[in-house]
Amino acid sequence: MGFRTKVTLLYVGFLTLIIIAMSAAIVGVVRPTVIASIDKSLRSVTETVRPNIHVVSATQPDSVGAAIHILGDEFLRMPGISVQVWQTGNDRSNVDPLLIASSRDLEGIEEALDPLCVNLTQVTFSDVSPQFSLNAMPLRVMTHPIVTADGQHVGVVQVAASAMIVDDLTDYVLSLVIVVAVVGVLIAIILGWAVAYEALRPLQEMTAAAGHISTSNDLSTRLPAGLPNDEIGKVARAFNHMMARLERLFAVQQRFIADLSHELRTPLTAIRGNLDLVKRYGRDQNAFDAIETETIRMTRMVDEVLLLARVDSGHVEMQLRPLDLDVLLLDTFNILFSLEEVKDRNLNVKVDKLEKLRVVGDADHLQLMIRNVIANAIRFTPDGGEVVLSLCSRDGRSALIEVQDSGIGIDQNDITRIFDRFYQVDSSRANRRNAYGAGLGLSIVKWVVDSHDGEIEVESELNRGSTFRIVMPLAD
Numbered sequence: 001m002g003f004r005t006k007v008t009l010l011y012v013g014f015l016t017l018i019i020i021a022m023s024a025a026i027v028g029v030v031r032p033t034v035i036a037s038i039d040k041s042l043r044s045v046t047e048t049v050r051p052n053i054h055v056v057s058a059t060q061p062d063s064v065g066a067a068i069h070i071l072g073d074e075f076l077r078m079p080g081i082s083v084q085v086w087q088t089g090n091d092r093s094n095v096d097p098l099l100i101a102s103s104r105d106l107e108g109i110e111e112a113l114d115p116l117c118v119n120l121t122q123v124t125f126s127d128v129s130p131q132f133s134l135n136a137m138p139l140r141v142m143t144h145p146i147v148t149a150d151g152q153h154v155g156v157v158q159v160a161a162s163a164m165i166v167d168d169l170t171d172y173v174l175s176l177v178i179v180v181a182v183v184g185v186l187i188a189i190i191l192g193w194a195v196a197y198e199a200l201r202p203l204q205e206m207t208a209a210a211g212h213i214s215t216s217n218d219l220s221t222r223l224p225a226g227l228p229n230d231e232i233g234k235v236a237r238a239f240n241h242m243m244a245r246l247e248r249l250f251a252v253q254q255r256f257i258a259d260l261s262h263e264l265r266t267p268l269t270a271i272r273g274n275l276d277l278v279k280r281y282g283r284d285q286n287a288f289d290a291i292e293t294e295t296i297r298m299t300r301m302v303d304e305v306l307l308l309a310r311v312d313s314g315h316v317e318m319q320l321r322p323l324d325l326d327v328l329l330l331d332t333f334n335i336l337f338s339l340e341e342v343k344d345r346n347l348n349v350k351v352d353k354l355e356k357l358r359v360v361g362d363a364d365h366l367q368l369m370i371r372n373v374i375a376n377a378i379r380f381t382p383d384g385g386e387v388v389l390s391l392c393s394r395d396g397r398s399a400l401i402e403v404q405d406s407g408i409g410i411d412q413n414d415i416t417r418i419f420d421r422f423y424q425v426d427s428s429r430a431n432r433r434n435a436y437g438a439g440l441g442l443s444i445v446k447w448v449v450d451s452h453d454g455e456i457e458v459e460s461e462l463n464r465g466s467t468f469r470i471v472m473p474l475a476d
């Protein structure tokens, strides 16, 4: 069963239950109300009749044995009133009830309005359908006992009214309720179906869009904008958001693969070229050096790509623990400082100031971060230039690492892009010393900085030098 059918059925089902409950309540209220109203009028007729009945003690009846006398009989001739006065003998004697008087509409009828109640000694209301009434019409009968001054029950007054209206009204209300219920349910089915269709339309569009994506691989597919701000609208917006993210990720992935293939092709071509030279002309030191350089470059690139791939798939976990940042920086600095390249090129690589600061971080990744930044500074600084490392506290809450060089600098247009994967400034790409880079080092730096809730900024001027500043929160 479809979702739309389920929603409609549920909606109509609840509505039907409510209508049935309301109908039962209406019928349940109407019937007793009408009966109460009839009883009230029966009471008032009885009150009119009673003063006209004179009662003597049943032990002193008149010559014909009657203990009940009717004083005036006008009330018996009043139209619309059905009354019978019955004498039943006193409490001890057990004689047949004797009809003393009856209203004009009951003339000639010897049967009691409600024979079962003639001998009762308290006020009673009953429903009967006597045979003598037209078509056994239902009657509502009030039986009121007649009592002597000394408390003897000598008879009853029975007053009746037609109860036809009770059944008529109940039938009428019932049929009205049934008609309203049927029309209401029909309208509910039509409305429910239409509302469910309208509400579920975005879902159908989503299904169609998902189907389109799976058949055409078109990640630019989106659901129409301007959906209402309800649950389904939110699902549709989340769907669009997800598609936008997927499209972006897919594009990044494709660019990454294209860049990687491109970057790998250069060293491979160089290796093959140099191998050809060796094959053709025999051993050649320059060719071997070139092969070694390209191999190192490829190895570094593959290492970096692997690390970034693991980062992307969420498989790299930071081992965060408190550590002395100054010790870590100095260790890394010393490794780079002692490089042959630094000595050969007459570079002035030094530490300016080094405050004792503690941070919470992953030692290996922080080392990789600082090594990449200092290595870049060394690489992009001409012979005889200067590279200065410093560490100090900022506001007493963060650590500020600064790597300053007097190198080639970075153009303002490139500064925002140097953290992108595989991005290399064209001028530095041609740089001989950049043979080892593939444009991934700063992407890794950025990831490490972000993972430590830090920030990185660059200040640079072409041909004057660059300053890389990394800010990290201090340990508590």
Ligand code: ADP
Pocket (backbone or CB within 6 Å): 372, 376, 377, 380, 405, 407, 408, 409, 410, 418, 419, 423, 424, 425, 426, 428, 429, 434, 436, 437, 438, 439, 440, 441, 442, 443, 466
């Ligand atoms: P690479 O491994 O190629 O150096 P990076 O991601 O580390 O890749 O750096 C990206 C680019 O940013 C470099 O190719 C270079 O053009 C530029 N760059 C980075 N550091 C410096 C610096 N200290 N001075 C000048 N240019 C730099």
